[in-house]
Amino acid sequence: MSNHSVLAYCRPGYESDTANELTTRYGEAGCFGYPVSKKNQGFVHYHLYDATQLEACITQFAVNDSIFPRQLIAVFSTMADIEKEDRVGQILDALSSVEKPFSVFGAIDVEYPDTEDGKTLAKFCRKFTVPLRQALRKANWLTAKENKGKPKLHIFFESFECCHIGYTLPSHASHDHLGICRLKFPSDAPSRSTLKLEDALVNMLDEKQQAKVLRSGGRAVDLGACPGGWTYQLVKRGMYVEAIDNGLVADSLMSTGLVEHHAADGFTYRPQFGRVDLLVCDMIEQPDRVAKLMGDWLIKHWATHAIFNLKLPMKQRYETVVEAMTLLNDRLNALEDAFAVKVRHLYHDRDEVTVTIVRTSTDEV
Template sequence: MASLLGYCRAGYENDLAEELTAKAAALQCFGYPKFERGNGYVQYICYHQADADKLGRQLPVMETIFARQLVVVTGTLEQLSREDRVSPVLAEILQHDDDSVQNGLLQVEHADTDAGKELAKFCRKFAVVLRQALRKNRALTFKEKPQDRALHVFFTDFDACLVGYSYAACRSPHANGIYRLKFPAAAPSRSTLKLEEAILTMLSPHEQHTVLRAGGRAVDLGACPGGWTYQLVQRDMFVEAIDNGLIAENLMATGLVEHFAADGFSYKPQFGRVDLLVCDMIEQPDRVARLMGDWLVNRWADHAIFNLKLPMKKRYETVTQAMADVLTRLQKLEDSFVIRMRHLYHDRDEITVSILRE
């Protein structure tokens, strides 16, 4: 049966399953999710063969919260012989190959779990051999074409894999759907990577340029020790950093940061409307979402990027409920907003939301 395969952080399979079920139903595609807790992926089995391809074309991974990558699965291979794993995988791909669609990329991937990581070296080697075989059979372009359809081989073990494809407009351009970043030595906390990943993956280059413009103003609620403020300062923004804690000296030394030891829930911008509000306070998600709504509705900030901390259970439901009230309030305004929600690679038990005023 055809299915849509979604990769996610281990432990979030149930959340991705609920999300895929809801989003597939909204696109009139029906089926059921299949997963094992902790294995880092979910298969949404479609009752109708054509629905998997429809989901592959109409559900961009960036419009989901918990999926890192989405792949239309055409075949499942098990008990592959260690002597020759390439031939059956090649045969499976060729069997479903359609001359009218060009494959411009091959990704050989694995789950982001301890067991999955043991497959990483093998996947890299396998990709080299399979790529050659595909090109020889004219099933893959000789030069990589990231704008074309991509072939995916997702190994679940050394002798088992799922084979499928993704369309450029709907997939993550990154292997395993993971955007890796190097920790900047001058940043005061690892949290900095959460905001950096959000900026680089959730905002287009044009949005990055306008939302985080040099000389612009930002407010950082729950700023200490300053990892998020660091990202804003790196982009030459002036920052009001709000937190009772201590902020890193090197940030204060830039002259771009003012630190206010105040409560983030009652703080108002000191110098009038700001370009960007960011918030990483550890608080109830509905409370943070309501606060973000207040700032945007009252025009204290043009745009907002914030984290919603997740509970242990019913995370998809909690997030959608927390955001529902904000969305209703924003819809009543004359301005329109682009809203994205993602469980980023550098997020832990939290998701990142960006709300950009158009």
């Protein structure tokens, strides 16, 4: 069945936020459509009114420049009644009846929703990949060897009976299976929150930005630092950290000699030496208050760069993020300095998004 939609993977429970984001952003770009999703299913379809806009849609923005999607796939075929016998043959039949979007694909991923139900499909998908890949190579849909520079074919099994077939472009996609970057918890870190900051550092900053923001010997302030998972990431990279929180910072961090603990209010604390390279903040506070505070630090040059969480315990999460970030971006845009701003709902985030702001127009050290 021909079916032209963008399929977005997201954290289960974030379907309506993802749907709102896609409808707003694709609508602004003139790619009109409507979202379809069910609560907690871990994905959303954005169906296009005009099927010829599929490529325009998928190239509007990269996954990494969106907030809630983990992956964005251009779906060009859906199979709704797959039978148990010869699934490979049925997929090849379905593909033979559609217009090939590219002459050849460089790789294939067989995927499933990141939910409890989805887990029952995981083993099947893994096993199914091998024969399907071989058959697609024979049928000239896939290059003989994996080629990461070419579009990737995705077969997304919603259930054993229903799958969606689509593609991603390497320039716009997540390169992780299911759009999920799993990180190993470092056994000496004081809290699991450490993975949120690590996820942001490796997935939201490119290598140049990482080198700029995380200078060994540089200084950072961590607002709402305890027990120290974020401070741990900074100390690991050789930074001096002013850790601000009324709670206790893990002894293992204090003993490095790189951490100064101040039992103070993060909203009134100011850096010891007038400025720092990096401000990080994981305080549980209203998003607009945090965004305002981050703006103050960047505008007054108390910090060159900032990485922070906006906590989202409310229902209208997309709207809340847009509102807080619009106010902050307006303030930053009024400055002479330029900033690279990203907002992502990372795999290791919970009810929150992570924001990275890198000052790009200055060699400030």
